[in-house]
Amino acid sequence: MYAAAAMMNSLTMREQQIVRRILKVNHAGEHGAIRIYGAQLIVARRRFPGICGKLDEMLGHEIRHHSAFAGAMEPRGAKPCRLMFLWAWGGWWLGFLTAFLAQRALKCVAVECGKLR
Ligand SMILES: [Fe+2]
Numbered sequence: 293m294y295a296a297a298a299m300m301n302s303l304t305m306r307e308q309q310i311v312r313r314i315l316k317v318n319h320a321g322e323h324g325a326i327r328i329y330g331a332q333l334i335v336a337r338r339r340f341p342g343i344c345g346k347l348d349e350m351l352g353h354e355i356r357h358h359s360a361f362a363g364a365m366e367p368r369g370a371k372p373c374r375l376m377f378l379w380a381w382g383g384w385w386l387g388f389l390t391a392f393l394a395q396r397a398l399k400c401v402a403v404e405c406g407k408l409r
Pocket residue numbers: 322325353354357358
């Protein structure tokens with residue numbers, strides 16, 4: 293907490309603003325990613341149960357990333373995006389549609405992770 297405050301104090305006002313904006317966008321992106329994987333898991337449980345373990349693992353990564361950004365925001369004076377509901381809504385639909393319409397997309401996730409051949 294003190295290290296973050298000291299780091300911010302060493303920056304110009306403009307640089308501090310950039311740091312806050314970067315944190316805000318990254319936090320929102322992780323929020324959307326959580327919804328993407330959540331929706332993909334809903335489809336995968338019915339259609340591709342073999343990759344659910346990997347999707348669950350990746351969802352866990354996104355949850356940790358989200359927590360890390362959330363924790364970094366407060367000591368730097370960054371506030372969450374006001375449009376978080378759009379990130380959630382957009383992420384969920386993106387995940388659902390890519391999983392539902394693009395069977396190969398989900399298989400690619402698994403292939404990238406070395407789960408399928
Ligand atoms: Fe992430």
